[in-house]
Amino acid sequence: AQSVTQLDSQVPVFEEAPVELRCNYSSSVSVYLFWYVQYPNQGLQLLLKYLSGSTLVKGINGFEAEFNKSQTSFHLRKPSVHISDTAEYFCAVSEAGTASKLTFGTGTRLQVTL
Amino acid sequence: NAGVTQTPKFRVLKTGQSMTLLCAQDMNHEYMYWYRQDPGMGLRLIHYSVGEGTTAKGEVPDGYNVSRLKKQNFLLGLESAAPSQTSVYFCASSYPLEFVSSYEQYFGPGTRLTVT
Numbered sequence: 001a002q003s004v005t006q007l008d009s010q011v012p013v014f015e016e017a018p019v020e021l022r023c024n025y026s027s028s029v030s031v032y033l034f035w036y037v038q039y040p041n042q043g044l045q046l047l048l049k050y051l052s053g054s055t056l057v058k059g060i061n062g063f064e065a066e067f068n069k070s071q072t073s074f075h076l077r078k079p080s081v082h083i084s085d086t087a088e089y090f091c092a093v094s095e096a097g098t099a100s101k102l103t104f105g106t107g108t109r110l111q112v113t114l
Numbered sequence: 115n116a117g118v119t120q121t122p123k124f125r126v127l128k129t130g131q132s133m134t135l136l137c138a139q140d141m142n143h144e145y146m147y148w149y150r151q152d153p154g155m156g157l158r159l160i161h162y163s164v165g166e167g168t169t170a171k172g173e174v175p176d177g178y179n180v181s182r183l184k185k186q187n188f189l190l191g192l193e194s195a196a197p198s199q200t201s202v203y204f205c206a207s208s209y210p211l212e213f214v215s216s217y218e219q220y221f222g223p224g225t226r227l228t229v230t
Contacts (some may be wrong), residue, residue, distance in 0.1 A: 009154070042224075045221070049218070094211060100210060102219060103159075106154055
């Protein structure tokens with residue numbers, strides 16, 4: 001069975017600074033990887049996904065992530081954050097042939113301040 | 115196009131009471147899911163369905179039942195609510211990953227349930 005680890009529960013950062021949110025996964029088969037964002041009191045919204053092909057994927061709101069198979073990682077990055085990026089970010093994995101079920105990490109709270 | 119909607123948005127139950135949460139989607143998605151979100155634990159899959167008339171257990175199914183009588187609806191039932199079921203419940207829907215090149219689960223706004 002797959003699992004996802006987000007080691008950082010909270011990441012404080014100043015506006016316009018770069019940020020990296022870390023995600024590591026464990027699986028014995030091929031995986032698909034996702035980052036979702038949750039703004040306060042809302043549902044989840046897809047930021048970006050890796051299904052196949054180029055290991056560097058770009059998403060909405062200027063975020064990007066790189067799939068590293070040897071390190072089983074899928075870290076999320078943004079070169080310059082805004083106050084509006086303050087939210088909870090979830091990494092998720094789905095194994096091929098599992099009815100597209102997602103296993104989520106515990107989430108990272110990104111707090112952007114002036 | 116409303117996407118995924120959930121009813122109700124909030125509910126307070128007493129221990130032992132029962133209730134049903136309704137999820138509806140208007141995107142003609144085959145797959146539907148119920149998750150619960152608890153602080154520090156992310157989202158955990160309760161039950162899911164790969165089509166009308168089918169259901170299957172997820173990671174934390176105990177204490178919940180589901181039904182998918184119509185393709186667009188997925189119901190989550192609590193027969194005898196317990197304080198441990200206090201949580202935020204999210205419904206999601208999707209096309210099967212294996213059949214589309216652009217894959218996404220679409221989430222509803224959530225139902226906040228408190229069991230006292």
